[in-house]
Amino acid sequence: DHRIKVGSLDSPNSQTLLNAAVSRVAYASGYLLFVRQGTLVAQPFDADHLKLTGEPITIADQIADVGENHEFDFSVSDNGLLTYQSGNPTSQLTWFDRTGKQLGTVGEPDNYVHVALSPDQGRAAVEMLDADGRNGDVWLFDLARGISSRLTFDPQWDFGPQWSPDGARILFSSNRSGGGAVNLYEKPASGAGDDQLLLESGTAKFVMSCSRDGQFALYENYDYSNSKMKVGLWFVPLSGDRQPKPYLQSTSFDQMEGQFSPDGRWVAYASNESGRHEIYVQSFPASSTKTQMSTSGGSWPEWRADGKELFFISADKKLTAVNIKVSNVVAGGVPTVLFPMNAKAAYGYSYAAAADGQRFLINRLVEGNNPAPITVVLNWTSDLKRQ
Numbered sequence: 170d171h172r173i174k175v176g177s178l179d180s181p182n183s184q185t186l187l188n189a190a191v192s193r194v195a196y197a198s199g200y201l202l203f204v205r206q207g208t209l210v211a212q213p214f215d216a217d218h219l220k221l222t223g224e225p226i227t228i229a230d231q232i233a234d235v236g237e238n239h240e241f242d243f244s245v246s247d248n249g250l251l252t253y254q255s256g257n258p259t260s261q262l263t264w265f266d267r268t269g270k271q272l273g274t275v276g277e278p279d280n281y282v283h284v285a286l287s288p289d290q291g292r293a294a295v296e297m298l299d300a301d302g303r304n305g306d307v308w309l310f311d312l313a314r315g316i317s318s319r320l321t322f323d324p325q326w327d328f329g330p331q332w333s334p335d336g337a338r339i340l341f342s343s344n345r346s347g348g349g350a351v352n353l354y355e356k357p358a359s360g361a362g363d364d365q366l367l368l369e370s371g372t373a374k375f376v377m378s379c380s381r382d383g384q385f386a387l388y389e390n391y392d393y394s395n396s397k398m399k400v401g402l403w404f405v406p407l408s409g410d411r412q413p414k415p416y417l418q419s420t421s422f423d424q425m426e427g428q429f430s431p432d433g434r435w436v437a438y439a440s441n442e443s444g445r446h447e448i449y450v451q452s453f454p455a456s457s458t459k460t461q462m463s464t465s466g467g468s469w470p471e472w473r474a475d476g477k478e479l480f481f482i483s484a485d486k487k488l489t490a491v492n493i494k495v496s497n498v499v500a501g502g503v504p505t506v507l508f509p510m511n512a513k514a515a516y517g518y519s520y521a522a523a524a525d526g527q528r529f530l531i532n533r534l535v536e537g538n539n540p541a542p543i544t545v546v547l548n549w550t551s552d553l554k555r556q
Contacts, residue, residue: 173203175219186221197245198550204232204241209253211553226553229544231255242543251549255541260513262295262310263533267490269508272528276310276317281532283329283517287336290524292358294320294330294339295532296517307341309358320360329517332358333407334381340367342375342388349393351375353386353405368405368413377426380433380453383407387416387427387436402427402438416455426469429453430476435499437462437470437479448481450499462491462501474524486510488520488529 173194176183192204200211205225209232213223233242233256243253262275262284275293282305283296293310307320307330321327325345332339333355340355343364351373356364368374373391380387385404390413392398401418402425405411417424422442429436436453439446448467451459462470466484473480476493479501483489487509492502512519512531519532 173201177219184219192241193243195243195245197247198249200550200553202228202243202245202251204243207231207234207258209241209243228549229253229255231257233541234258245549249548249550251546252543253546254543257535258298258513259535260532261535262293263531265508265529265531267507267527267529275312275530276315278535282513282515283519284521284530284532285331285518286521286523286530287332287358288334289336292336293521293530294332294358296328296330307339309339309360318360320356320358321364323364327354329375329377331376331379331386334379334383340376340379340386344373349373351391353388367407368411370413374403377402378428378436379407380429381431382433384433385429387429389425389427390415390418399423400425402436416453417451428470428472430472431474432476435476435495437472437481439468439470439481445484448479450479450493450501458498460499460501462493462504463489464504467504469518469520471518471520471522473522473526478526480507480520480522480526480529482510482512482519486512488531490526 172185173187174183174185194203201214202211208230209228210225211228212221212225215222233254245251258280259278260281261278264272280298281295285294295308296305297308298305304326305328307327308317309320310317323345327341327343330339330341338355339358342351343354344351346352350371352369353367353374353376354364355367375389378387386407387404390401390403397420399419400423402416403413404416405413424438424440427436427438435450437450440449445466446468447461448463448470449459449461467481470479470481479491479493481489488507489504490507491504494500510531511534513534521530
């Protein structure tokens, strides 16, 4: 439910200007500037009466989204100076081997932000954004036949799909209930039947992983009502009373991106307890000891199917692997860089590892779609007045 609002510093009251914009907003020279469907527009604004007074005028197309939360790259000042950076968000699902050699592509280029392989490696579940980057839906790709099909149809945001261990269901998160809550849902991977509510509460929940025995789903929990609570990892039973419980929850640092090991005894996750995000492995249920796997930053861990290797993305955006040895404790080897990913920067998994760890399906930026140099415009309002 993104919207742009306006209010006075002297009053707690505010009013909505735009309901359909997911963007930063800037004011200069009598105009509000914001991005709509990837296009930078300027709309006349009456600052005395706090209202829009005309139609939006296009400034530039395909403004770069440089962050994970619609951080469109533009700036403007009252002296007639405007700067912006162009960039196409289109990405291509692409197979690579361990050396970084391209092996093939899946589907057509589009606005993808998340990818997950089915347990039998025959399909991929992908989140695809609309043109505004405002809402997403879950799509399924048949990797052998090259056919895609839409799985979710709610007008709100359905995202972060994860497969059940038997490949029969897709778990995903959605904000369709409104009120700032993000709840967990599931739907048959066949597409038959309706979406089913899995877990509902007042927090925002992002499903991350299912245990291979099908007993638990692990999810990130964001409790916006408690300013002291950091991002935590919780789990919910997939049968019985389905009462959620905390796995790792702190008031000092974030713990996120949790992934069950293939045998269900361990969880790999990212935490910023050291001051930057690193990858750790801890037993499930949680114990008092954990093992750090990354050495110079890491995020988005994923296990090889036999549990003997762990993959993650390094701080400098390279796909990295570390050997794993398990007894009563977990020990990791020296992390080895596989190759630079050039993946699309977005929330969710930008890669998925094949079961044997020899291939990777990466949500890779289309060649030529990296952000362009910054464009500087002088006296930018002169063209608007002529329009």
